[in-house]
Amino acid sequence: MGLQMNTDELMVFLDREFPQVTGDFAIEDLGEMRIRTRLKVGERHLRPGGTVSGPSIFALADVSVYLAVLAMIGPQGLAVTTNCSIDFMRKPAAGVDLIAECRLLKLGRVLAVGEVLIFSEGGESPVARASLTYSIPPR
Template sequence: MPVMTADDLHTFLAAEFPQVKSDFVIEEVRDMGIRVRLKVEERHLRPGGTVSGPTMFSLADVSVYLAILAMIGPQALAVTTNCSIDFMRKPAAGTDLIADCTLLKLGRVLAVGDLLIRSDGVEAPVAHATLTYSIPPRG
């Protein structure tokens, strides 16, 4: 079961990553999973008016990070060791993006998360990602 709530995670982001805290809304925390909304703004767009790949990577990375922290508690030094992301279709114009993440493995030193990113209100995913995180030793 999660040891951190959505409010706990928002507080953590505000303290440790104030530069991105206003970009993300944690909509749901569940056992081994999380749903995170990216509030898409003009600065997230690339030429042509679509959300940029780096922005979608950021949503994937933050989502897996927060899913892990929800389960293990605040570990600011957990780091991404691998990411694979497939961009499948252009996000719907003018909508937020929502990442639905499930942790596939949560070990002592490694965690693996899988997620789909969708445009708000659209069923077809715009991206699929799998990320691996290294968890620092406790103590």
């Protein structure tokens, strides 16, 4: 199948279609059925106690699978999350970005299933693990 969108095309698409998150995410690496993304952690991503909030961690997992799917199928703005399960396993390190390692486990005509491990930058143990299912719109 091969990649249908490259890193630059994905970031232009994300910035155009989701301007509310412009500047929050970066793509570190992209390959067939996989992507590594970064959440550029800022003050607005923190919860009381100074750790990254659960919704921000979820957003990184969700964006990672979304971009991995789009990289494979092309710019389909209406691909949507239909299911998510996330385990918050440990407190993220303070003051560092989060890195998501995502791989697509299945990419069908109608559904895509992805798995994401999220790490504090420089950390060896994941802070969260998520699995997401995306619905792919008919072409």
